[in-house]
Amino acid sequence: MDEERRITLRLPADLHEWLTAQARSARRSLNSEIVHRLEAGLGNASADDQSP
Template structure:
């Protein structure tokens, strides 16, 4: 923590096992329990900030792949519907010619 940051007192409830582990980690790293907790919180935020762009890129690629699949699906259905409409149009033209020829 930098010297210019204001410190805030915080009452925190932790599971006893977690407190014990943090206490042990603090003693092996030469930090106080508070120092260990601040260190780990700051590190987790830095790690999250660094991982966030990579995770976001991976998420965007997944969305792009899904959208590509959706586009292909709708394109295939659109093409089938268009062929059906064209066939109906041709059938109606034939029927119209038959009706005209009868008259």
Template structure:
């Protein structure tokens, strides 16, 4: 297993921590679960009409990266 550091905003960490608690998982396990779900939905979306596998809604850039 690969180990790396990840920086996330405090509010996102709070949301992940709350979801992990609700799902009775560690924060690490919750992040792995969410990544697996997001990445597996890309495969499903690719086959649907209009599905764009290159831009899943939950994996866009930083929240503040939209043009002003």
């Protein structure tokens, strides 16, 4: 990932609170936590792409 893009993201308050707690627990920023979880989900996406 050489390029970064800035986006505006709306989250339900309870999801935001949960992600913030997870980020704090992992000693990451909220942004880093979201990126980490999205990248971790990419492995699952390739399997989903192959299903009919």
